[in-house]
Amino acid sequence: MASDAAAFDPASATIAVVTFNRSGLLTRLLESIVVMDPKPGHVVIIDNASVDDTTEVVESFRARLGTELVYRRLDTNTGGSGGFSEGMRVAYELGSTWMWLMDDDVEVLPDGLAKMGKWAPRFKSIQGRRYDYDGSEFYWQYRIAERMGIPIPFAPASFDESGFKPMNSGCFEGMFIHRDIVTQVGLPDPRFFIYWDDQVYGWLASRKTRSVIVDEFVLRRTREIKQWDMGVRHMNASSNAYRYYIMRNRAIIKRYYRALDVYSPLLFGLGTALTFGKELIRLFFVERTVRGTSNLFRGLRDGRTIARDRSWQPMPALETV
Incomplete structure (x- = not known):
């Protein structure tokens, strides 16, 4: 090259x-x-x-x-x-x-x-x-x-x-x-x-x-x-703030998917469930604690507010600004 x-x-x-x-x-x-x-x-x-x-x-x-x-x-x-x-x-x-x-x-x-x-x-x-x-x-x-x-x-x-x-x-x-x-x-x-x-x-x-x-x-x-070494892959430690936004922001992704007509309720719901499970694994095996799960549930709860916001729009293209 x-x-x-x-x-x-x-x-x-x-x-x-x-x-x-x-x-x-x-x-x-x-x-x-x-x-x-x-x-x-x-x-x-x-x-x-x-x-x-x-x-x-x-x-x-x-x-x-x-x-x-x-x-x-x-x-x-x-x-x-x-x-x-x-x-x-x-x-x-x-x-x-x-x-x-x-x-x-x-x-x-x-x-x-x-x-x-x-x-x-x-x-x-x-x-x-x-x-x-x-x-x-x-x-x-x-x-x-x-x-x-x-x-x-x-x-x-x-x-x-x-x-x-x-x-x-x-x-x-x-x-x-x-x-x-x-x-x-x-x-x-x-x-x-x-x-x-x-x-x-x-x-x-x-x-x-x-x-x-x-x-x-x-x-x-x-x-x-801090990481959990799984061989080929690693899983990093997280924080309560990350746990909250990981789940809350699934609602923002859903809004983008709906706007772009790629949203599948079943498959996206499965993705959210797998994300929740992954964060539980991160808590148990990387951070060695059970504290922090409340932030996952709080994120899901607040995400529902975003999902119901009828004024929500994706970020606009700069050529239209």
């Missing part, structure tokens, strides 16, 4: 980072961007109203980063969903052709942007790979069972000689997406707050273009998470 690489202009890309009270992790990410080669045209930092020294940390990198830094501190914590929606909005308004989204708990490999750029002439919705905290190859569930609205845990992990696999999902920890697709899909939906937002956005993108995951390691996780 050597000739293709020349067609990608790194300056046309913007890295958009969402952070919240994790200045130490953000420092590691920004240090990794300092040594990137090539660098993006812009780095956008969306600060979800942090109360630590995040502002000072960001400003300390302004002269070191080697590219234009845009810092937005929000008035309130809008969750990862609101942060990525704002980050994409800022990147889009900067005129970026490519938007590379990531949390603050990763670092970019020095040639990460060059690796993603190899694929930019061929695809417009691309997911790279990342190393886990311990250096192992992280497996991300890149395909969903569409009608159930849940990831397929046994989708093949290996790549063939093509170096890519079709996906119908998305992950904001490394999503690399073209502005043409953002124009058609619109911004990520901040109403999720956390969880399912990137899966839905990636799914929406896959309805507009051929989305792929590529066999390129471009990120490394810098935060250790």
Whole structure:
């Protein structure tokens, strides 16, 4: 792909980072961007109203980063969903052709942007790979069972000689997406707050273009998470907030499915039941507790309010705004 690489202009890309009270992790990410080669045209930092020294940390990198830094501190914590929606909005308004989204708990490999750029002439919705905290190859569930609205845990992990696999999902920890697709899909939906937002956005993108995951390691996780090692797969620990939104946000997915005429009550209900069961397994086998189940039920209850809201509409395409 050597000739293709020349067609990608790194300056046309913007890295958009969402952070919240994790200045130490953000420092590691920004240090990794300092040594990137090539660098993006812009780095956008969306600060979800942090109360630590995040502002000072960001400003300390302004002269070191080697590219234009845009810092937005929000008035309130809008969750990862609101942060990525704002980050994409800022990147889009900067005129970026490519938007590379990531949390603050990763670092970019020095040639990460060059690796993603190899694929930019061929695809417009691309997911790279990342190393886990311990250096192992992280497996991300890149395909969903569409009608159930849940990831397929046994989708093949290996790549063939093509170096890519079709996906119908998305992950904001490394999503690399073209502005043409953002124009058609619109911004990520901040109403999720956390969880399912990137899966839905990636799914929406896959309805507009051929989305792929590529066999390129471009990120490394810098935060250790408690896990249950199941061999080929891992199951991470969660939190009460995540448990609540995992179940509540099933109602938002249902609203998107209804709007796009892909909703199957039986299959989607099965997906919700499997999600509930998975969270129980996560509680019992990863976190070794039975406390937290009330958050699952509370999420289901509040989701019913969303399901009954007749004024609810999907996020609009930017070309209609």
